[in-house]
Amino acid sequence: MLLIRCPYCEEELPELEFRNAGEAHVVRSSHLADVSDQDFEEFFFIRTNPKGIIYERWRHIHGCARFFNAVRDTVSDKFLMTYKAGEPKPLLVSEPAKTAPAKPKAAAKPRSRKGDA
Amino acid sequence: MRKYSAFAIAREAMRGHKGWEQQWRSPEPKASYDVIIVGAGGHGLATAYYLAKEHGITNVAVLDKGWLGGGNTGRNTTIIRSNYLYDESAGIYDHALKLWDGLSQDLNYNVMYSPRGVMMLAHNVHDVQVLKRHVHANRLNGIDNEWLTPEEAKEFCPPLNISRNARYPVVGATLQRRGGTARHDAVAWGYARGADARGVDIIQNCEVTGIRRSPEGHVLGVETSRGFIGAKKVGVVAAGHTSVLMEMAGVRMPLESYPLQALVSEPIKPIFPCVVMSNTVHAYISQSDKGELVIGAGTDQYTSYSQTGGLHIINHTLDAICEMFPIFTRMKMLRSWGGIVDVTPDRSPILAKTPVKGLYVNCGWGTGGFKATPGSGNVFAHTIARDEPHPINAPFTLERFRTGRLIDEAAAAAVAH
Numbered sequence: 024m025l026l027i028r029c030p031y032c033e034e035e036l037p038e039l040e041f042r043n044a045g046e047a048h049v050v051r052s053s054h055l056a057d058v059s060d061q062d063f064e065e066f067f068f069i070r071t072n073p074k075g076i077i078y079e080r081w082r083h084i085h086g087c088a089r090f091f092n093a094v095r096d097t098v099s100d101k102f103l104m105t106y107k108a109g110e111p112k113p114l115l116v117s118e119p120a121k122t123a124p125a126k127p128k129a130a131a132k133p134r135s136r137k138g139d140a
Numbered sequence: 141m142r143k144y145s146a147f148a149i150a151r152e153a154m155r156g157h158k159g160w161e162q163q164w165r166s167p168e169p170k171a172s173y174d175v176i177i178v179g180a181g182g183h184g185l186a187t188a189y190y191l192a193k194e195h196g197i198t199n200v201a202v203l204d205k206g207w208l209g210g211g212n213t214g215r216n217t218t219i220i221r222s223n224y225l226y227d228e229s230a231g232i233y234d235h236a237l238k239l240w241d242g243l244s245q246d247l248n249y250n251v252m253y254s255p256r257g258v259m260m261l262a263h264n265v266h267d268v269q270v271l272k273r274h275v276h277a278n279r280l281n282g283i284d285n286e287w288l289t290p291e292e293a294k295e296f297c298p299p300l301n302i303s304r305n306a307r308y309p310v311v312g313a314t315l316q317r318r319g320g321t322a323r324h325d326a327v328a329w330g331y332a333r334g335a336d337a338r339g340v341d342i343i344q345n346c347e348v349t350g351i352r353r354s355p356e357g358h359v360l361g362v363e364t365s366r367g368f369i370g371a372k373k374v375g376v377v378a379a380g381h382t383s384v385l386m387e388m389a390g391v392r393m394p395l396e397s398y399p400l401q402a403l404v405s406e407p408i409k410p411i412f413p414c415v416v417m418s419n420t421v422h423a424y425i426s427q428s429d430k431g432e433l434v435i436g437a438g439t440d441q442y443t444s445y446s447q448t449g450g451l452h453i454i455n456h457t458l459d460a461i462c463e464m465f466p467i468f469t470r471m472k473m474l475r476s477w478g479g480i481v482d483v484t485p486d487r488s489p490i491l492a493k494t495p496v497k498g499l500y501v502n503c504g505w506g507t508g509g510f511k512a513t514p515g516s517g518n519v520f521a522h523t524i525a526r527d528e529p530h531p532i533n534a535p536f537t538l539e540r541f542r543t544g545r546l547i548d549e550a551a552a553a554a555v556a557h
Contacts, residue, residue, distance in 0.1 A: 024450045025442070039452065043441040045396075060542050068394040068485050068541040072383035074445045097397075097444050 025100060029083045030091050030107045036083075044080035046070050047092045048112050074098060078112060081105070141337035144248050163329060164336035169343050172370030173201045175524055176362055177377055178348050178385060180204035181213040182324070182510065183502055184377035185331035185342070186517020187524070189247075192338035194518075195525035200340045201371075202332075203364060205347035209328030212379050215479035216510040217402050217424060217436040219415050221258040221319035223278045223285040228535040228547045229488060230281040235532050236515025237318060243514055249330030251322050252429065257414040258319030259288070259297060261464070262312040267420055271314045278316075288313045297414050299465045307463045308421050321415060321426055321434075327513055351389040351499070359389070359498030375500040375524050380445065380480030382503035389496045393503070394541045395482045398439040399449035400507050403476035405468075407431030421460035432474065435461060439481065439507060449478040481507050485541065487550035491520050491533040500524050501538065 025038040049066060052058045058066070071077070077097050082090045094103040094113065106113060142148070142161055152159050175191060177184045180202045191197045204210075220240055222233035239246075240253045262268045271287070278285040290302040293313040302310045332342055343366070350363035351374065361370035376385050380397040387393075412427035424436045437457040440449045454476055462469045484490060484504035489512070491502045502520045505512065519530040529537075540546055 024452050038441075038450065060544075064394075064542040065392075069392045070383075070394065070396050072393065072396050072443060074381070074384045074397075077443060079442065095442075098446060100442075100444055100446050100448075 025102070027081060027093070027102065028105050029086060029089075030105045031087045031089050032083065036086065040083060040085040042082045042084040044082050044090060047078040047080045076103070076115065080108075141248075141333065144250075163333040164342055167341045167343065169201060169203075169346065169364070169366055169369050170341065172361065173341070174199040174371070175373045175375065176200070176369060176371040177202045177375045178362065179211075179377040179379065179381075180208035180328075180332070180342055180344065181211050181377065181379065182209065182327050182331065182513040183213075183379075183505070183516045183520070184375075185209075185328055185335055186513055187375060187377060187502065187520045188340045188342075188517075189331045189335040189338070190518045190521035191525060192335055192340055195521060197525055198339035200335075201369065202335070202340060202342045203346045203348055203362070203369075204342075204344050205365075207344050208332050208342060209325055212479040212481065212509065213324055213328045213513075215402065215477055216324055217426065217434050218321045218324045218428075218510060219258065219319070219417070219424065219426065219436075219508075220253070220255075220322055220511040221316050221415075222283055222511070223258075223260075223274055223314065223316045223319070224549060225274055225277050226547055226549065227281060229549055230278065230283055231532050232489075232491075232515055232519070232536070233512055234281070234283050234515075235518065236512045239514035239518060240322065241318075243322075243327075243330070247330035247334045249326060249333060251326045251330055253320065253322040254429075255318050255320040256426075257296065258316045259293060259414055259416045260314045261293070261308075261310050261416065261418040261420075262314075263308045263310065263418065263420045265311075268312055270419075271312070275314055283316070284318055285314055285316045288315050297412070297416055299412060299467050300416065301464055301466055308418070308460065310464070315414075319415065321428075323429070324510060327510075331517070348385060348388075351385070353389065353496065357497060359496060371498075373498045373500065373524055375502065375520065377502045377520070379503065379505065379509070380482050382482050382501065386494070386501065389494075389499055391494055391496060391499070391501075393501075394485055394490075394538075395504060396443050397445060397480045397482050398442075399444045399446060399478045400439045400481045401437045401449040401454055401476055401478045403435050403437070403454055404428070404432040404474050405435070405471045406474050408433070408471070411467075416464075418460065418464065421464070423457045423460040423464070425461055425465070433468065433471065439483070445480055447478050447480055481505070481509075483507070485550070486546040486548045488547035489516070489536055490538050491516065491523060492529060492537045492539075493523065493527070494538055 222237040415426040417424040489504040519533040522530040
């Protein structure tokens with residue numbers, strides 16, 4: 024189970040208190056009815072799905088109930104940082120997974136096991 | 141390829157089993173191929189097999205960054221069924237089910253397909269309505285699926301708790317008798333052996349790091365950890381890593397990759413005669429021929445490539461299993477693992493041409509791709525060989541997310557996703 028730092032509550036809490044809300048910084052058009060099919064597809068269905076650093080939304084659903092953003096490595100599942108909704112996308116150094124995180128992070132990676140059944 | 145038979149076993153028994161051959165070669169990659177399949181899982185190997193068998197295209201390589209059948213093919217819970225709601229899904233999954241029946245003979249390899257029946261439980265009024273709708277839709281598509289009362293369900297699956305006081309009372313169930321299980325590794329091995337015998341090169345430990353294209357955009361081949369390999373056509377069949385590979389050709393995908401976990405118990409004597417799935421409490425269970433209870437859990441809520449998931453996800457599933465089958469409360473679990481599944485917005489797969497000439501993609505099988513392995517490979521081979529989709533996979537385009545012609549099994553909820 025992940026440990027996640029809510030930037031509003033300023034506390035590191037178990038994943039059970041949170042709901043993942045998908046990729047962050049996907050901008051919704053203010054005139055959605057006017058966008059082309061291609062732009063709508065891009066906004067609604069297409070996802071970066073990166074292997075590595077992801078910017079994603081979380082909601083502290085069983086706490087303050089507020090949305091916030093997180094930067095996480097999808098290979099190690101380690102959080103690099105979390106930040107409040109509306110704040111600009113943080114610029115990270117080129118190899119963030121290998122450098123020390125700039126802000127408080129959470130890391131709870133279950134042991135890797137493989138099976139063949 | 142030397143044929144397997146009862147006679148061969150007897151002959152080898154007399155000779156101390158020294159005459160068995162390697163099931164497939166480990167060739168060095170050639171400079172170029174007619175077709176390269178990226179991903180040596182069940183779907184990729186089946187594609188290569190049917191390319192060679194049905195379309196006469198044998199100058200084919202199947203590349204894998206690890207070992208064949210080492211991804212989701214070796215990590216799933218081996219459930220086979222075709223009782224999906226929509227016509228398009230029924231078409232492709234039943235095409236697969238018909239191929240499962242007879243696959244062992246076709247491959248001369250025992251894939252241990254066991255049509256032991258797949259039962260899906262209803263726990264409330266909504267479940268009853270949804271599952272009965274499935275029964276009727278399936279009947280119209282010529283797919284067997286029947287409604288059972290709780291007593292009939294108990295008769296078919298004796299360990300089931302149908303007490304009205306149960307936490308998740310069983311108020312009915314559907315049963316697809318042709319559904320069941322198969323031995324997942326044998327499926328990959330059987331297809332690998334069959335494809336290899338027809339001249340297909342299976343190249344393991346060969347990671348694709350780039351897709352090279354001509355200035356006009358046509359695919360020229362793939363960059364790999366073992367050098368450049370040319371190809372006129374490239375088929376990406378890489379499950380959880382599809383987004384990563386397609387990005388190499390500049391195609392952004394409507395996919396997200398999630399961890400999905402499964403676990404097995406210690407082996408016990410035969411007790412569980414069928415497959416039982418419960419959508420509402422999210423659990424599915426069967427017993428392998430080794431005797432282990434094979435239990436599938438849900439996905440984690442976040443995207444990941446870690447091939448591990450949260451312990452609370454497994455716990456949640458085991459809670460439900462113990463409620464429905466109190467007899468298993470004292471079982472010990474032997475091991476658990478995770479795989480990375482690529483999920484589309486409508487929970488239906490994509491088997492299609494792409495905007496890049498010569499590039500084809502077979503992905504988006506999400507949490508339930510194993511059952512479709514033969515059908516998927518069969519129609520995807522057709523798509524690559526003819527450069528146009530088979531009528532069965534024609535609806536499963538990449539463009540449907542632009543046109544809106546979704547195949548919305550997510551809302552239809554044939555199974556917990």
